[in-house]
Amino acid sequence: MIVRTTAEITGTDREVTPENGNWVSKRIVLGGDRVGFSFHETTIKAGTDNEFHYANHVEAVWLVEGEGELIDLTEGGKTYPLAPGTMYLLNGHERHRVLARTQLRMLCVFNPPVVGTEVHDADGVYPLVTVD
Numbered sequence: 001m002i003v004r005t006t007a008e009i010t011g012t013d014r015e016v017t018p019e020n021g022n023w024v025s026k027r028i029v030l031g032g033d034r035v036g037f038s039f040h041e042t043t044i045k046a047g048t049d050n051e052f053h054y055a056n057h058v059e060a061v062w063l064v065e066g067e068g069e070l071i072d073l074t075e076g077g078k079t080y081p082l083a084p085g086t087m088y089l090l091n092g093h094e095r096h097r098v099l100a101r102t103q104l105r106m107l108c109v110f111n112p113p114v115v116g117t118e119v120h121d122a123d124g125v126y127p128l129v130t131v132d
Contacts, residue, residue, distance in 0.1 A: 004028055006041055014116060022048040031113035031131040038113035044068075044104040053095040055125045057110045062087045066104035071097040095123075 006026050009015055014027040022045050029039040044050060046066075051073070068082040073095040080088065082104065090096065098104070115131055 002029070002033060016116075021045070022050050025108075027114070027116050029113070031115040033113075034131070036111065036113065038110045038115075040108045040110070040114075042104075042106050042108055044098060044100045044106070046100050046103045048100050050098045050100070051095070052098070053093070053123055053125050054090055054110070055093050055123075057112060057114070057126060058093070059090045060087065060109045061089075062107045064105050064107060066100065066102045068101045068104055069097075069099040071099070073097060 006028070009026045009028065014030070016025045016027065017023070024043045026041045027038060028041060029035060029037065031038060042061075044066075053073075063082050063086045064084055066082070066084070070080040070082055070088055072078045072080070074092065075094070080086075082098070114126060
C-alpha cells in the first residue's frame with residue numbers, strides 16, 4: 001500500500017513547475033511505483049494560456065476547482081468550457097490549450113506513467129521515459 005499527501009510532496013522533486021511558472025504539478029504516483037499509471041495534482045495560475053501536446057501519453061483530467069477553456073488544436077480550435085466536475089480525455093494525443101480564467105486545480109492520470117523527470121519540450125511534449 002502506498003499513502004502520500006500533497007503536503008509531503010510540496011518542495012520535493014515530485015513538485016514540478018515550468019520555467020514560465022504558469023502551473024505546478026504534484027506527482028503523487030509515478031512510474032517507479034509500478035502500478036501502470038501516474039497520478040498528479042496540477043494547479044494552473046489564473047490568467048494564463050498554456051499549450052500542451054502529449055504525443056506519447058494518454059491523459060485523463062478531472063477539473064475540481066476553477067473555470068477556463070479547453071481548446072482542441074487538433075480539431076480546428078473546437079472550444080470546451082472548463083468548470084468543476086469537467087473531465088477531458090486526451091485519448092487521441094490531441095494538441096491542446098488550457099486557458100485559465102481563474103486558478104484551475106485538476107487531477108490527472110497518465111498512461112504510460114511519467115517517471116517524474118520529464119520536461120515539456122518546445123512543442124509541449126513529454127518524452128517517453130520508462131523505469132528499468
